[in-house]
Amino acid sequence: MSQATRVPQEQRTRAMRARLLDATVELLVERGFAGTSTTLVSQRAGVSRGAQLHHFPAKNDLVVAAVEHITEARGQALKEAARTLPDGGRRTRQVLAMLADHVTSPVFTAALELWVAARTDEQLGAAVGPLEQHIGRELHRLTVELLGVDERKPGVRELVQATLDMVRGLGLADTISDDAARRERILDRWAEVLERELS
């Protein structure tokens, strides 16, 4: 096979996988884990059942790959947004705003569906556990970098972890009802505390 024909084929395969994964995320957000079927995914993605099953033999393969895929995309988006953060006093609040955007996005909602399903599905849990650890570590590392803090100082690491747990709690609250006004006030207050404690 010539280089010219192989490359378009690889591109088509990559585009098809991306369509399947995007459709999976959309369905997780719209219908939840229980309401997401491989049949619905292939329909929405416009991909034949055979091609879908070739790439992702089972629903669990598809949902785990989908959450991994959007998490990576979101990680890149977070890193790019981070470049435009202001320095000085308003920076902490802006970092919190970025984290809050993350946990109120479809990425968090899809991941939440997966986490909760994985709790009672051993096979899914075996795949989601390591993925969740990886996501958690990456978000922690990025937050430390954005806040510009030194984790070797006593208590800094725990305060960053508390921040991420607080933000995840806000994400959970937002899935039940629109929580934007309350969230803004909490983040304002948390930014004050963080700046005092971390300076």
Add this chain to the structure above:
Amino acid sequence: MSQATRVPQEQRTRAMRARLLDATVELLVERGFAGTSTTLVSQRAGVSRGAQLHHFPAKNDLVVAAVEHITEARGQALKEAARTLPDGGRRTRQVLAMLADHVTSPVFTAALELWVAARTDEQLGAAVGPLEQHIGRELHRLTVELLGVDERKPGVRELVQATLDMVRGLGLADTISDDAARRERILDRWAEVLERELS
């Protein structure tokens, strides 16, 4: 009907409802929302299908009543535990320990299953929304009381809310993997911060 025969009948009915609700919570924790069926509930509770359907015509009635039932029981347990809390320096940390016990208990796990299911089930959402608001308000009120703080002071309310969101985030993390050691360190650190900020 005489008083003597009516009272035992009422007691039997109340006991049967309690068995149905306890079985529902157990199944939500063990098998998740999707894996909980009314058939399984009546089997586990040792209650006939007819009697079960009389009290709770549909699965959604059962799961909402179950989460309401255990939340009330848990609220009572929290209030009783609160009576033995120490005064002074260690009190804040003990209040956080109580809240952490709450969000790592089956009550939180069952509620989480319900919240996530309600996100994509309009009928369930209509019942869970008000229940969740009620639970949130009660836990907030109890936390303010236990910490002995004055919400009229600026920033106090937001700090209590942030604490509860952080604790809910810890509860979510604990459903994925055993998170006890990390949680203790975060709560130690947050108790220090809270005492400084609230004093």
